Amino acid sequence: KQEVTQIPAALSVPEGENLVLNCSFTDSAIYNLQWFRQDPGKGLTSLLLIQSSQREQTSGRLNASLDKSSGRSTLYIAASQPGDSATYLCAVKGLDYKLSFGAGTTVTVRA
């Protein structure tokens, strides 16, 4: 069974600092890995999707890397802003098509 772990569980940084969010998974046989953002009580917004054959994806200030062999992904958010405050979820799609989620990292960016 795929286990997805996100460290740290919570993170507080001053505005302008770069954010580094980590995700690890136990089974490297995956289709892809997807990073989501969730605001309190709201739905999930897809940020980046990395296919198993890719090493990284970028969108604006966001960059996500994938090291399938070691079972790790990292989401980098450059020059953080208060609007980046949210919970970030990592989800791994297994070859059985099942999406396994981590518990999330709650980010607070202080103005």
Add this chain to the structure above:
Amino acid sequence: EAQVTQNPRYLITVTGKKLTVTCSQNMNHEYMSWYRQDPGLGLRQIYYSMNVEVTDKGDVPEGYKVSRKEKRNFPLILESPSPNQTSLYFCASSFDPGSYEQYFGPGTRLTVT
């Protein structure tokens, strides 16, 4: 606008009163699924559907039913809700179950008293 919609967004009901949460997508996606999100337990899959008339159980299917009579709709049915089904529910869809990203609906907050 491409989106997944859910209704209702909020629902308070009593134990045993049948309810349906609707889910609809306008992206012609084949794959649809339902999740519930609970504090400390994260997101868990309830049911999924590979295509019309094809559904299967996820990790926590007990107490739920689904149907997929049309490609765009995937309702979640609670025949006899119980308080342990109080949760935040999400519907999701994607072009196929494998390589495409999943799009999530806005969520339905259900309280069963």
